[in-house]
Amino acid sequence: MELARLPLTHRIGRRLAEGIDSTLLVLMLSLSMLGLLALFSASYDVPSRVGAQVVNLAVALVAMWLVAQVHPQTMMRFAIPSYVIGVALLVAVALFGDVVNGARRWLHVGVTRFQPSEMMKLALPLMLAWYFHKHETTLKLRNFFIAAILLVVPLALIAKQPDLGTAALVGAAGFYVIFFAGLSWRVLGTLFALGLAALPVVWGFLHGYQRRRVLTLLDPSTDPLGAGYHIIQSTIAVGSGGVWGKGWLNGTQAHLEFIPERHTDFIFAVFSEEFGLIGNIVLIVLYSLLVARGLVIAANAATVFARLLAGAISLMFFTYAFVNMGMVSGILPVVGVPLPFLSYGGTALLTLFIGAGILMSVHRYRKLVQT
Amino acid sequence: MRGLSELRNSEQELYQFQARVAIAGIAVLVAFALLAARFLYLQVLQHDVYRAKAEDNRISVVPVTPNRGLITDRNGVVVARNYLGYTLEIFPKRVRNIERTIDEVSEFVDISNRDRVRFRKLLQETRNAESLPIKNRLSDEEVAKFAANRFRFEGVEIKGRLFRQYPFGDVGSHVLGYLGRINTQDQQKLEDDGVGANYRGTDYIGKAGIEAQYEPELHGTTGFEQVEIDAAGRGIRTLSATPSQPGNNITLTLDMRLQQVAEVAFGDRRGALVAIDPANGGVLALVSKPGFDPNLFVDGIDPQYWAELNGSIDKPLNNRAISGLYPPGSTIKPYLALAALETGKRKPSSTIFDPGYYDFGGRRFRDDKKGGHGTVDLYKSITESCDTYYYILSNDLGIEAIAKFLAPFGFGSRSGIDLAGEFTGVLPSPEWKVKRFKDPRQQKWFPGETISIGIGQGYHSYTPLQLAQAMAMLADVGHMYRPRLVEHIDNPRTGDSRDFPAEVIHTVNLKRENVDFIKRSMAGVTKEGTAARAFSKAEYTVGGKTGTAQVIAMKQGEKYEEAKVAERHRDHSLFIAFAPVESPRIALAVIVENGGFGARAAAPLARTVLDYFMLGKVPPGMETPTPEDDSASDEEVESGE
Secondary structure, X not given: OHHHHOOHXXXXXXXXXXXXXXXXXXXXXXXXXXXXXXXXXXXXXXXXXXXXXXXXXXXXXXXXXXXXXXXXHHHHHHHHHHHHHHHHHHHHHHHHOEEEOOEEEEEEEOOEEEOHHHHHHHHHHXXXXXXXXXXXXXXXXXXXXXXXXXXXXXXXXXXXXXXXXXXXXXXXXXXXXXXXXXXXXXXHHHHHHHHHHHHHHHHHHOOHHHHHHHHHHHOHHHOXXXXXXXXHHHHHHHHHHOOOOOOOOOOHHHHOOOOOOOOOOOHHHHHHHHHHHHHHXXXXXXXXXXXXXXXXXXXXXXXXXXHHHHHHHHHHHHHHHHHHHHHHOOOOOOOOOOOOOOOOOHHHHHHHHHHHHHHHHHHHOOOOOOO | OHHHHHHHHHHXXXXXXXXXXXXXXXXXXXXXXXXXXXXXXXHHHOHHHHHHHHHOOOEEXXXXXXXXXXXXXXXXOEEEEXXXXXXXXXXXXXXXXXXXXXXXXXXXXXXXXXXXXXXXXXXXXXXXXXXXXXXXXXXXXXXXXXXXXXXXXXXXXXXXXXXXXXXXXXXXHHHHOEEEEOOHHHHHHHHHOOOOHHXXXXXXXXXXXXXXXXXXXXXXXXXXXXXXXXXXXXXXXXXXXXXXXXXXXXXXXXXXXXXXXXXHXXXXXXXXXXXXXXXXXXXXXXXXXXXXXXXXXXXXXOHHHHHHHHHOOOOOOOOHHHXXXXXXXXXXXXXXXXXHHHHOOOOOOOOEEEOOEEEEOOEEXXXXXXXXOEEEXXXXXXXXXXXXXXXXXXXXXXXXXXXXXXHHHOOOOOOOOOOOXXXXXXXXXXXXXXXXXXXXXXXXXXXXXXXXXXXXXXOOEEOHHHHHHHHHHHXXXXXXXXXXXXXXXXXXXXXXXXXXOOOEEEEOOOOHHHHHHXXXXXHHHXXXXXXXXXXXXXXOOOEEEEEEEOOOOOOOOOOOOHHHOOHXXXXXXXXXXXXOOOOOOEEEEEEEOOOOOOOOOHHXXXXXXXXXXXXXXXXXXXXXXXXXXXXXXXXXXXXXX
């Protein structure tokens, strides 16, 4: 009754705000604004990119809003279909995908191409969360084993493309679900030990260029014309930024074209050069708050499905940020991982905002009674 | 009761979950703290170091392209080399209006319409290229003129670069191949192979022939210089340099002069010739006519010439020697004769009577000679090339035995030569027919088909290389070597030399006396047989066999009249030979397309080639075979300087 008396615009505003977590939204928008600043500086040669990224952001926001309206109970119904379709598309990629830069990652859909591995970033945690939810009361080691298989199948397909970066990210997302589902520490410890022992075997399966990237990390000067060049130059960019940075639009590394892929994977180098240590700390704090908010939402989630999914998505945000910044500052190998909310590109933004939408939905339908 | 325990269970689970969330939270903080520490290290502790580096950055890494390896023939004659030339280059990113800039530049440098078309094509094909040549090989005058007016042109510069040059022009073009600009596909392949970085600064790559096959050997290792640049990106001084390492030099088994003699002998005729050293499989000459001038590809071929080459009915870009398929005609007969001896189906002394035809299954198979050859033994069947003899013989042997005997000679299988694009050909057999045809009615082998197999017609189709390889194997009494073009590869810096030794694919046990009989018969061909006129007064011994291959199928009973058949429907002329008979040093196969009888076109051509090879006799009209003179050759740059 009272609602009906409010002006129309106000009512629309309320409807729009429904189910939207303002804390998450503010954090994400702050990060995105910083991203647009860095992007503007990085795309002095192609200014239209900033406009395009604004459009990407708008689209991603709409997607987030839509997802936030969906009840987690309803999301569970999408688990199996999205996983099965995702794996089927990955198989299709392996069979008739397009090869770009030597990796078979893309699938033609009508006029455009798309990367099924991107979809797996959300579809896999969704599937695993659903699986553990279903077996909630009778969870045994066997269930973890099946979960591991669900994890390994898409992982192997992505790793084979080869796209080790995305494979690692998808694998991490799946692992987080399994971790939160309560896999015992003893098994975790054993797996970790086995993983270490298997490293030499993995090394044998790596492609030449992948090996070179790892070796390059250890000594960038061995490959000054290839991947080592990226690391050398991005490290110089970060280091020369100093405490206060060189100031917006004043980064010499970026503007003299020393930074490769400066608007996508290496945008952090541009940001770091111009905004310095202070800017980096602000960025880290924003990411930490974002992850913390996500974990709080997970801790208060109503169902096993909701909390596992929310927990995994929160840690995914962390992983992307950490891997990208680690790569640019020269402590992790160069893999194609964009910096969340800052890197140019619509697909990555869409995934992130949909993930946030899920968090918001989980928060909206949280446990109402505190135990 | 049960409900309660479930509740407690899930509560416990929730507690466990929240504990793990807390652990995850701590892990996140630790990881971010690690990153922060890294930033602290880079941006505070090491800041001065990196600031200095960024200031000098000012330091740009510039690739130094290596000199491409040289290619020489077996006698050390250079057949592919590099020379220094000047090009006028446009930097598309730095030029606002490319067309207008070209117009302005043309005041000082002569720029033809072809140059413009080629430049536009390059602009479309190459992505991310820093600069593209608008004009190659500037004259000294042009260089001086442009240099004086350089200030007027932002984004247009003169560059010195090495050009590939093939001193023999179109001679051996199918063996050497050519270089072309690296296009998007090539770039992709280089990235796939993980050598993208080594090709920074390199614009050209081997596209065909030896240049493509041995690209990794020829290219060398790109060096790099650290160059200080100013804010506009121009180099000021070199700070440090890691020199490039030149590509390896390749020495071919080919004898370029022999190759030239053969190509000149072909004249304007189409066809192919392959000559092999029977003792090791080294290819002495590999001709495919018509050829093309690889020099024209080097600067980025202009579309008009490309269209000419591609559209020509003569297909000059096809390497007929390895991808042209021809019926062997009567050149198959010595092998069938050998099969007859080895299987015991015939003795040298056994004879048949040839009335001029052979009736089989209600059809009449005619001999080439009207009225027939009369009484024919095995020797005469080869020297006179008696068809009737082989109609009967192949019927006696049967198609399975024929296919089984011919297969080890390499008929219908790839030889494995170090050139791309080799064709397989067809060795006919009932199994092949089942594989080839889908319709069960077509899959059946008819006994009548075996008859024409005996004279090298029917489904037979082989590359000239296969014919030469089989000849070499017969000459070397059963040893089959993989044919190869490279003798050794040398590193010009270290002087290391890698030999490519002869590689025996397999050995077939043949009875010496049988092989000797066939060789004697083939020697008879050039003394008293079908090629006697072509080899009259030869000062060396040579074994050979003529062959004529039908281009269009004749109806049985129809007589072929050359004059009535259009030139391109005329028979192909074939000849296989080896010399000297006692200890062969060369085995060859020649095909002259639409040349008519084997004795008329192919055999005299083989004579010219063998005269040069055995006696060093240079044919008239080519007194001193030397490379085409080129004004640029005095600026030749040897690899490994």
